[in-house]
Amino acid sequence: MSVAWTVAAVAAGVFALRLAGLLVPRRAVPPAAEQALRFLPIALLTALVVANLRAQPDGLAAWPAAVGGGLVAWRTRRMWACIVSGLAIYWLLRLV
Amino acid sequence: MAERGQTVAPPPPATADAADAEPRGGPLRLFGRGFLAMLPLWVGAIPTGIAYAVAARGVGIGPGETQVMSLVVFSGAAQLSAVSLLAAGAPLPVLAGSAMALNAQFLLLGLAVSQQLRLRWVERIVTAWFLTDAAYGVTAGRRPLRLPVLLGAGVSMYLGWNLGTALGVVAGQALPDPRRLGVDLVIPLTFLAVLAPVLRTRAALRAALVAAVATPLLSGLVPPGVAVLGAGALGSAAGAWWSRRAGERR
Numbered sequence: 001m002s003v004a005w006t007v008a009a010v011a012a013g014v015f016a017l018r019l020a021g022l023l024v025p026r027r028a029v030p031p032a033a034e035q036a037l038r039f040l041p042i043a044l045l046t047a048l049v050v051a052n053l054r055a056q057p058d059g060l061a062a063w064p065a066a067v068g069g070g071l072v073a074w075r076t077r078r079m080w081a082c083i084v085s086g087l088a089i090y091w092l093l094r095l096v
Numbered sequence: 097m098a099e100r101g102q103t104v105a106p107p108p109p110a111t112a113d114a115a116d117a118e119p120r121g122g123p124l125r126l127f128g129r130g131f132l133a134m135l136p137l138w139v140g141a142i143p144t145g146i147a148y149a150v151a152a153r154g155v156g157i158g159p160g161e162t163q164v165m166s167l168v169v170f171s172g173a174a175q176l177s178a179v180s181l182l183a184a185g186a187p188l189p190v191l192a193g194s195a196m197a198l199n200a201q202f203l204l205l206g207l208a209v210s211q212q213l214r215l216r217w218v219e220r221i222v223t224a225w226f227l228t229d230a231a232y233g234v235t236a237g238r239r240p241l242r243l244p245v246l247l248g249a250g251v252s253m254y255l256g257w258n259l260g261t262a263l264g265v266v267a268g269q270a271l272p273d274p275r276r277l278g279v280d281l282v283i284p285l286t287f288l289a290v291l292a293p294v295l296r297t298r299a300a301l302r303a304a305l306v307a308a309v310a311t312p313l314l315s316g317l318v319p320p321g322v323a324v325l326g327a328g329a330l331g332s333a334a335g336a337w338w339s340r341r342a343g344e345r346r
Contacts, residue, residue, distance in 0.1 A: 009191065010169050021206020022210045024206075036332040039335030042304050043261065044232075047323070048287055050307070052171040054311070056280060056281065063283075087318050
C-alpha cells in the first residue's frame, strides 16, 4: 500500500473529526446539554492534562511538577509562572 | 445577527467587556495574540515534530511524504500511530481508524467551539484545519472566545509542528533528543495554567475531578482520544448535574 494513500486516508479521517463538532449548529443543542457544555472546557482540559501526564516517560517527576505548576497558576494566574515552576520542579526531582 | 458581529466579524465592540477586557483590538491583533500565546508550546511541538520525522524516515517514508503528512494531518498522535502501523504493514482502514480513535477528542473540541462562536462555512473549514488540543487549550480560558485568537494559536502551532518536522527531516539523526529535558511537560503545564484559575466553584471542581478520575479508568479500555472524549463528556455532565442540584437546594 502506498504511503500517499495512507497520508490521504489519515488526513481525511482526522479532518472529518475536527469538522464534525464545528458543524453542530449553535442552537441545536438542547437546554439540558447546554448546561453541560458550560463545563466542557474544564472537563476537557482536565482530561487532556491527565492523559498527557500519564503518557510522560518520567511520571514520578511529572505528576508533582504538574501539581506544583497548577498551584502556582491558581495563585498567580500567570502562564509563564506555571510553566517555569513546573519545569523547575521536574528537573529538581529528576536530579534527586 | 447582532451576536454574529460580536463574536466573529470585525470590528469588535467599542466598549470593553467588564468580565474580560482581554480580547480587544482588531482581528489582526487578536490573531497575533493567539499566535504569541502558543509560542511556549513550540518548545514541546518542535521536538515532537523532530521525533515524528525521525520515526517516519526510519521506517522508510520519503522526506517529501514525511513533511506532507505534517502539513495535511497536523496531529502528532495520528502521525506517529500511522508511521508505526505502516511499518507493521497494517491495512488502510486500521491505520485511519487508529488515527481517528487517538483524536476522538476533536469532536468535543469542535463542539465546544461551535457552541461559543457563530461561524460561516469557510470559517468552519479553516478552523477545523487548524484545530488542536493546544490551540483550544490556550484560548479556552479567554471569554468570550474569539475566532482570530483561536486561529492565531492554531496557525502558530501549525508552523511550529511543521518546522519541527522539517528539522527532523533535514537533520534528525544529528540532533540530540530535547525531550529528555522534559519539554513534553510544557503542554500539560500550559493547559493547567488555563485550567487552575477557573476552578473556583464547587461545580467546576467536581467537573474536573470526575474528568480526572474517568480519564485513567477509560484509558485502560479504549484508545487515549476516546478516553479523553468520554472523560470530557462525563466531567461536563457531572458539573451540570451538580450546579443544577446546588441551584435547586438554594
